[in-house]
Amino acid sequence: MTEEIIIAGFGGQGVLSMGKILAYAGMMQEQEVSWMPSYGPEMRGGTANVIVIVSDERVSSPVLQSFDTAIILNQQSLDKFESTVKPGGLLLYDPNGISRPPERDDIRVFKVDAAAEAARMSANKTFNMIVLGAYLQLNPIVELENVIKGLKSSLPERHHHLIPANEKAITRGMEIVTKAS
Amino acid sequence: MSEIRLMKGNEAIAEAAIRAGVDGYFGYPITPQSEILEYLMMERPEERTGMVVLQAESEIAAINMVYGAAGTGKKVMTSSSSPGISLKLEGISYIAGAELPCLIVNVVRGGPGLGTIQPSQADYFQATKGGGHGDYNLIVLAPASVQEMADFVELGFELAFKYRNPCMILSDGLIGQMMEKVEFHEQKERTKDFDQSWATTGKTKDRERNIITSLNLDPELQYEHNLKLQEKYKRMKEDVMFETFNTEDAEFLLVAYGSSARICQKAVDVARSRGQKLGLLRPQTLFPFPEEAIAKLSKRVKGILAVELSAGQMVDDVKLAVNGRIPVHHFGTPGGKIHSPDDVLKAIDEKLLGGF
Amino acid sequence: MDINEIIKPENLVFKRTELMTDKTLSYCPGCGHGTAHHLIMEVVEELGIQADTIGVAPVGCSVLAYEFMDIDMTQAAHGRAPAVATGIKRLWPDKYVFTYQGDGDLAAIGTAETIHACNRGENIIIFFVNNGIYGMTGGQMAPTTLEGMRSSTSPYGRDLASMGHPIKMTELIAQLPGTVYVTRQAVHKAANVRKTKKAIHKAFEVAKEKKGLAFVEIVSNCNSGWKMTPVDSNIWMEENMFPFYPLGDIKVDGKIVKDLMSDLM
Ligand SMILES: Cc1ncc(C[n+]2csc(CCOP(=O)(O)OP(=O)(O)O)c2C)c(N)n1
Numbered sequence: 001m002t003e004e005i006i007i008a009g010f011g012g013q014g015v016l017s018m019g020k021i022l023a024y025a026g027m028m029q030e031q032e033v034s035w036m037p038s039y040g041p042e043m044r045g046g047t048a049n050v051i052v053i054v055s056d057e058r059v060s061s062p063v064l065q066s067f068d069t070a071i072i073l074n075q076q077s078l079d080k081f082e083s084t085v086k087p088g089g090l091l092l093y094d095p096n097g098i099s100r101p102p103e104r105d106d107i108r109v110f111k112v113d114a115a116a117e118a119a120r121m122s123a124n125k126t127f128n129m130i131v132l133g134a135y136l137q138l139n140p141i142v143e144l145e146n147v148i149k150g151l152k153s154s155l156p157e158r159h160h161h162l163i164p165a166n167e168k169a170i171t172r173g174m175e176i177v178t179k180a181s
Numbered sequence: 182m183s184e185i186r187l188m189k190g191n192e193a194i195a196e197a198a199i200r201a202g203v204d205g206y207f208g209y210p211i212t213p214q215s216e217i218l219e220y221l222m223m224e225r226p227e228e229r230t231g232m233v234v235l236q237a238e239s240e241i242a243a244i245n246m247v248y249g250a251a252g253t254g255k256k257v258m259t260s261s262s263s264p265g266i267s268l269k270l271e272g273i274s275y276i277a278g279a280e281l282p283c284l285i286v287n288v289v290r291g292g293p294g295l296g297t298i299q300p301s302q303a304d305y306f307q308a309t310k311g312g313g314h315g316d317y318n319l320i321v322l323a324p325a326s327v328q329e330m331a332d333f334v335e336l337g338f339e340l341a342f343k344y345r346n347p348c349m350i351l352s353d354g355l356i357g358q359m360m361e362k363v364e365f366h367e368q369k370e371r372t373k374d375f376d377q378s379w380a381t382t383g384k385t386k387d388r389e390r391n392i393i394t395s396l397n398l399d400p401e402l403q404y405e406h407n408l409k410l411q412e413k414y415k416r417m418k419e420d421v422m423f424e425t426f427n428t429e430d431a432e433f434l435l436v437a438y439g440s441s442a443r444i445c446q447k448a449v450d451v452a453r454s455r456g457q458k459l460g461l462l463r464p465q466t467l468f469p470f471p472e473e474a475i476a477k478l479s480k481r482v483k484g485i486l487a488v489e490l491s492a493g494q495m496v497d498d499v500k501l502a503v504n505g506r507i508p509v510h511h512f513g514t515p516g517g518k519i520h521s522p523d524d525v526l527k528a529i530d531e532k533l534l535g536g537f
Numbered sequence: 538m539d540i541n542e543i544i545k546p547e548n549l550v551f552k553r554t555e556l557m558t559d560k561t562l563s564y565c566p567g568c569g570h571g572t573a574h575h576l577i578m579e580v581v582e583e584l585g586i587q588a589d590t591i592g593v594a595p596v597g598c599s600v601l602a603y604e605f606m607d608i609d610m611t612q613a614a615h616g617r618a619p620a621v622a623t624g625i626k627r628l629w630p631d632k633y634v635f636t637y638q639g640d641g642d643l644a645a646i647g648t649a650e651t652i653h654a655c656n657r658g659e660n661i662i663i664f665f666v667n668n669g670i671y672g673m674t675g676g677q678m679a680p681t682t683l684e685g686m687r688s689s690t691s692p693y694g695r696d697l698a699s700m701g702h703p704i705k706m707t708e709l710i711a712q713l714p715g716t717v718y719v720t721r722q723a724v725h726k727a728a729n730v731r732k733t734k735k736a737i738h739k740a741f742e743v744a745k746e747k748k749g750l751a752f753v754e755i756v757s758n759c760n761s762g763w764k765m766t767p768v769d770s771n772i773w774m775e776e777n778m779f780p781f782y783p784l785g786d787i788k789v790d791g792k793i794v795k796d797l798m799s800d801l802m
Pocket of ligand 1: 265639
């Protein structure tokens with residue numbers, strides 16, 4: 001199994017940390033992983049993206065032009081990455097702020113109202129975990145238990161009390177993901 | 182006990198430095214390698230091992246701190262990225278001239294000038310052909326994974342001390358910024374009984390004075406010194422390192438190092454799945470360069486494509502090794518962009534297969 | 538009342554200088570760089586010297602100053618702006634030449650160039666934006682970072698014993714005979730903006746007289762680097778930066794006007 005994922009959105013949406021937790025979770029279940037962020041000053045407020053690869057084999061190229069899954073959190077990223085999903089692949093997006101929804105019909109398109117749900121749960125910081133939950137519902141490449149372990153390794157000790165809230169957000173994401181019509 | 186962590190390449194270098202028992206690090210912030218200094222400051226290595234870490238006022242100051250400290254026989258290092266390395270070159274030339282061991286990390290970004298902070302391999306000439314003034318060479322290691330970023334720290338010091346020569350880890354923003362699994366060795370003790378026969382540690386009655394210098398006013402002596410250096414650079418060939426993938430039955434060969442080699446691995450996988458007999462040779466040392474291995478393979482394959490994130494630098498060394506036996510092509514992306522496996526595949530079709 | 542009755546010259550209270558380009562500033566919201574840019578360009582416009590002014594941009598957050606200031610500019614290597622400006626000024630002695638530099642650029646890697654341009658009394662202006670941190674590269678310790686202040690390379694706070702003291706570059710160069718006008722200002726409040734503009738005017742006057750170097754420090758916030766909201770960072774600046782970097786003129790007409798000894802303590 002090799003899963004090649006791009007996660008893209010605004011800086012500050014937790015794009016990089018979502019990817020990190022996924023990579024940690026893969027590592028916890030003894031898989032090979034790589035995490036390659038876009039970096040630079042554009043991170044302060046502009047767009048951010050990260051390529052995560054989880055595989056049973058040694059990861060070759062950490063930079064790619066086509067993906068099994070694209071997780072998309074803003075319009076610019078949708079415009080840029082919709083065409084990069086491999087035929088038969090998965091596109092998961094948050095419709096918040098999307099004015100031109102995905103158009104391809106040769107891929108699986110799902111949406112998760114994560115921004116709205118995070119606001120409803122008064123837990124804006126767990127927005128990215130709702131998205132992660134939605135993804136894992138569609139493509140359970142890593143087990144929830146390993147995600148929690150991943151969270152523990154990626155968060156500093158002083159933030160460990162936030163883990164239950166993140167777990168709740170992941171579960172909520174799993175529940176609310178829907179197929180885009 | 183060894184330990185597996187998920188880390189950025191830059192962080193792995195810093196952690197490996199602490200564990201390798203490095204005595205000192207001197208650096209100045211520059212993207213995309215600032216995590217090395219930041220990680221070291223966060224980890225408080227002065228408490229873990231007694232390692233000294235200092236943020237210098239400039240790269241020039243940092244390399245001269247290294248020059249001074251390396252002259253005392255200790256294990257010291259610095260790191261920077263392209264514009265900063267350019268500033269260090271004067272100091273590096275002095276260090277090479279004075280034959281001091283040290284480790285210099287270059288996490289390359291795109292140039293020339295201030296350029297871009299995106300990954301690049303355009304400092305190959307600078308790293309492997311000397312860079313600063315005079316006939317000198319660095320030992321140059323080219324990691325292609327976060328694991329090698331860590332492993333090459335210890336290897337780099339080993340070689341630097343073996344030859345009393347500065348060693349450079351030539352990485353780039355891609356390997357520096359990406360996270361992968363990395364396994365660390367257990368903590369090594371910092372060396373207590375280091376070789377002081379040549380170092381400035383304070384003259385004792387039982388030995389001659391030790392002078393660290395690169396100056397020779399006597400032309401005859403300078404000439405002798407240069408011959409001795411060249412002799413040393415030749416000896417380094419015994420430490421050449423490279424990896425091959427699918428070369429056993431390959432009809433065509435890619436040569437690539439560092440991040441570009443990672444991208445090429447994927448291209449080789451895809452080409453193989455299409456039935457194209459493609460192999461890859463990945464130099465792990467760029468100086469010494471695996472010229473013999475390439476020469477040998479050039480007797481078996483029909484053509485070679487050198488793939489690098491530059492307008493064409495390593496390709497010259499591949500051509501020298503092949504010596505006209507078979508066609509050697511180049512595919513490169515100069516500073517700013519990174520080629521993808523698909524781009525490499527296209528180049529293989531156009532340049533390597535198209536010509537036959 | 539019809540809106541067109543209001544839009545007439547006599548009602549104009551503020552006009553954006555023509556010498557700022559239409560390019561959106563790349564600075565974080567709340568940063569002082571933008572205001573400093575505007576003030577310099579306003580003065581150049583008021584003096585009518587656009588065609589006679591050449592700026593030198595540093596390496597730092599203001600590396601793109603040449604995108605925003607509508608004058609001829611050269612972008613220098615990190616720390617070298619005063620040397621670049623010297624080269625320009627010596628060959629074009631009748632032009633106004635200024636550098637615009639951050640604290641890392643001017644007081645760390647560029648210390649030698651700064652001190653020697655000041656000491657030679659180059660007839661240039663140096664604008665020095667001191668935010669106590671390396672903004673551009675993501676918040677590392679700067680030479681002007683205060684004692685105990687946290688940054689990504691002083692994560693436990695600046696420790697004087699191992700990292701040295703914050704450097705008062707402006708007081709230092711005031712003691713060199715080549716400097717004529719040396720001042721420290723701020724741009725976070727309207728009153729400060731007015732004072733800074735006056736100081737910039739004075740600096741250009743000094744440059745015109747060719748009596749030596751004019752040096753204008755602007756103490757600024759860096760809310761991203763300090764990890765604060767813009768408002769909090771301005772309060773923090775007043776409470777922490779200003780006591781150590783007190784505002785006001787330090788040298789006027791070649792004479793030191795401030796008790797430097799007590800201040801250097
Ligand atoms: C030779 C060299 N070394 C390091 C850098 C990386 N670098 C870019 S800006 C900067 C510091 C900027 O800080 P400052 O001058 O305080 O300006 P600010 O960004 O805070 O406005 C550094 C170290 C570089 N570009 N060139």
